[in-house]
Amino acid sequence: MEYMGVEPDRLHFSWISSAESTKFVEVVSEITEKVKALGPNTHYVKKEAKVA
Amino acid sequence: MIAYTDKVRQIARRLLEESRVEMVIGFRKGSQPMMNEPCFIRKAEDADKLVWDGNCGINLANYLTGRNEKIAVFAKGCDSRNIVTHIIENKVQRDKLVIVGVPCTGMIDKRLVASRTEGEIESVGENADKVVVKLSDGGSLEYDRREVLQGNCALCVHRNPVIYDELVADLVEEQTDVDRWADVREIEEMDTEQRRRFFEDLLAPCIRCYACRNACPLCYCPTCFVDESKPQWLGKGQDQIDIQTFHFLRAFHCAGRCTDCGACQRACPVGINMRLLTKKLEKDCFEMYRWEAGMTLDQRPALDTYKPDDPQGFIK
Amino acid sequence: MTDWEPKIVSFLCNWCSYGAADLAGVSRMEYPPNIRVVRIPCTGRMSPKFALAALREGADAVWVSG
Numbered sequence: 001m002e003y004m005g006v007e008p009d010r011l012h013f014s015w016i017s018s019a020e021s022t023k024f025v026e027v028v029s030e031i032t033e034k035v036k037a038l039g040p041n042t043h044y045v046k047k048e049a050k051v052a
Numbered sequence: 053m054i055a056y057t058d059k060v061r062q063i064a065r066r067l068l069e070e071s072r073v074e075m076v077i078g079f080r081k082g083s084q085p086m087m088n089e090p091c092f093i094r095k096a097e098d099a100d101k102l103v104w105d106g107n108c109g110i111n112l113a114n115y116l117t118g119r120n121e122k123i124a125v126f127a128k129g130c131d132s133r134n135i136v137t138h139i140i141e142n143k144v145q146r147d148k149l150v151i152v153g154v155p156c157t158g159m160i161d162k163r164l165v166a167s168r169t170e171g172e173i174e175s176v177g178e179n180a181d182k183v184v185v186k187l188s189d190g191g192s193l194e195y196d197r198r199e200v201l202q203g204n205c206a207l208c209v210h211r212n213p214v215i216y217d218e219l220v221a222d223l224v225e226e227q228t229d230v231d232r233w234a235d236v237r238e239i240e241e242m243d244t245e246q247r248r249r250f251f252e253d254l255l256a257p258c259i260r261c262y263a264c265r266n267a268c269p270l271c272y273c274p275t276c277f278v279d280e281s282k283p284q285w286l287g288k289g290q291d292q293i294d295i296q297t298f299h300f301l302r303a304f305h306c307a308g309r310c311t312d313c314g315a316c317q318r319a320c321p322v323g324i325n326m327r328l329l330t331k332k333l334e335k336d337c338f339e340m341y342r343w344e345a346g347m348t349l350d351q352r353p354a355l356d357t358y359k360p361d362d363p364q365g366f367i368k
Numbered sequence: 369m370t371d372w373e374p375k376i377v378s379f380l381c382n383w384c385s386y387g388a389a390d391l392a393g394v395s396r397m398e399y400p401p402n403i404r405v406v407r408i409p410c411t412g413r414m415s416p417k418f419a420l421a422a423l424r425e426g427a428d429a430v431w432v433s434g
Binding site for chain 3: 006009010011012013014015016017018019020021022023024025027028029031032034035036038039040041044045046
């Protein structure tokens with residue numbers, strides 16, 4: 001996806017065990033910070049109203 | 053390569069006469085120059101319709117799935133790798149196939165020849181290393197065969213079939229001094245914004261005819277994701293985002309399976325080089341897992357095995 | 369622009385991260401409210417389709433967690 005021009009910080013992968021709630025909180029905070037720094041996603045949103 | 057035609061006919065006739073197969077899949081001359089079309093032969097006397105030259109770029113592995121009869125198929129290097137992929141994915145059974153290997157020296161890029169030639173092309177012939185173009189006004193031109201090959205053929209390192217029951221001719225020498233991924237590296241070196249623009253421009257002419265999907269031997273899903281409506285993954289129109297989503301997802305579906313046969317690019321009516329997407333995934337598979345699709349029947353594909361030492365740097 | 373908050377679509381595995389999220393909730397931990405969780409039965413259920421569809425529908429980021 002990075003190769004196609006999606007900013008690398010728009011896609012995250014992680015591995016958290018069900019017992020690691022602290023890690024979960026850490027990762028959520030970290031990702032949120034990174035995405036905030038990146039700003040809104042503008043390029044990949046479909047602009048017109050969706051025709052279902 | 054032109055000399056293969058006699059041998060191709062001979063083999064097809066023999067296989068049908070001996071009832072070893074019910075049908076032979078090969079090529080016949082198309083109605084326009086440089087447009088050979090796939091041809092299904094069921095009777096030995098029809099074998100003379102078959103031809104083989106530098107315009108047989110369509111991937112015949114595409115026509116093998118969903119059939120019950122015993123089939124003989126002519127297979128270039130890339131076709132044979134796609135047949136291996138089909139066998140691994142249980143789409144065809146090895147014992148229902150007679151694979152006639154065709155050592156290949158590359159296919160002619162019809163668009164390149166047409167763009168280099170002024171005037172109307174009447175016919176295109178070949179001899180050992182020249183492509184001879186005859187014009188409708190009586191003139192004729194010659195090109196060096198190597199200069200007008202399809203992009204993927206010029207960089208091909210698996211010209212010989214990897215699996216076959218018999219061969220049309222002796223194996224050819226493989227190319228070793230090619231840089232297969234120069235164009236992919238060029239894109240990798242761009243920054244995110246440049247890449248986004250690059251692909252936007254690359255895919256802008258797409259008319260969503262899905263010829264690339266239909267020509268691809270890997271695209272055999274009964275219902276393609278583009279045709280699904282519940283859920284609808286992407287819109288049907290010409291919205292740029294939808295076009296890009298289609299191409300990106302199509303490429304992802306070919307990850308670890310694509311043999312870079314070039315059928316998609318060849319089929320594209322507007323000449324988009326969508327191979328730039330599939331080649332990146334091919335390169336990644338090769339660099340991360342040392343995997344090349346369709347080289348052997350004995351190994352499971354990179355993306356359906358797990359090894360503890362698989363690269364996982366992208367996971368937090 | 370100042371009051372923009374990112375929307376992060378999160379695909380969490382039922383058995384791992386979804387459990388972790390549950391535990392975080394039960395333990396009354398605080399974390400940013402920007403994630404929108406989609407529970408998937410296993411990370412193997414994840415598909416590039418989902419990620420692209422999320423971005424196309426306006427998500428600011430996608431997070432996959434096993």
